[in-house]
Amino acid sequence: MKAIFPGSFDPITCGHLDLIKRASLIFDEIVVLVMTNTSKSGLFSSIERVALIKNEIQNIENVTVAARENVLTVQAAKDLQAQVILRGLRSGRDFLYETDIAAINKKLNPDLETLFLPTNKEYEHISSSLIKEVAKFDGDLAGLVPVNVEEALKDKLI
Template sequence: MTKKIALYAGSFDPITNGHYDIVLRAAQIFDEVIVAVMTNTSKNYMFSYEEKEKMINQQFEKLDNVSVVDGENKLTVDLAKELKANVLVRSMRNTNDFIYESGVSQINHLQDNNIETLYLLSDPKYANISSSMIKEIITFGGNVSQLVAPEVEKLLKNKIKGIH
């Protein structure tokens, strides 16, 4: 029987409780879930790839079927083929995500029509969370404790203070 391997790709700058929820749910569906820290050329990052990988690894260290890889400067489909992942897991929070993700899925399908995309709808309590919003809230001294894990909140606060 073929092992069902899913790739969940994103910039994760930082990983949010919404991302965490999607990975947990995917880990119940697939034999293996690979979380890939990818490059999004339209974003300015707060954390390095190494910092994001460490942050994500801490979140999932107790799950045997979840791993983290660096997908810096790679196409998601190429990384999926390299890792033998046959499904891309994507999440949707709202209709804006639906429109964006539909385009991403079509482009990925053009790159390789053997890789499927599975969408998981966000839990409603996470539907308005984005990494960009979290960075803005923390920058101006707001409370993000319900939006990210305690370790991530600490890293965010240290980053704002200039502590690496």
């Protein structure tokens, strides 16, 4: 079974990576899908985000990365012949938001399932938005993002 894990990943965090590693044990294939979030302005280009993610998943055999900009998730899933959309949940707030999106996606493609995986407790406070804020003021990012992402953030923001 093939799943996509869509997101802006601006930048990818240790929480994202934990979810990818755990999901790689469940699915035959996972495509981490760098997408456009129209409600956010990105710090990294999609090319940069793909490169950062590739660096971190290179040793997970059944995980690849692709970028799909300005397309609905259900269309990307169809193009990639995926049966499942994988989403992580950090909190009840995420659950409410994500279930609305899952319902729309189900309406648009009844054959496509959404699977929610809860975030491990150690990562539930991490978000890409907060990471950028910490990085902007030269805060400690150890354990929040991979080293290559920390360096890329500092290059962009400091």
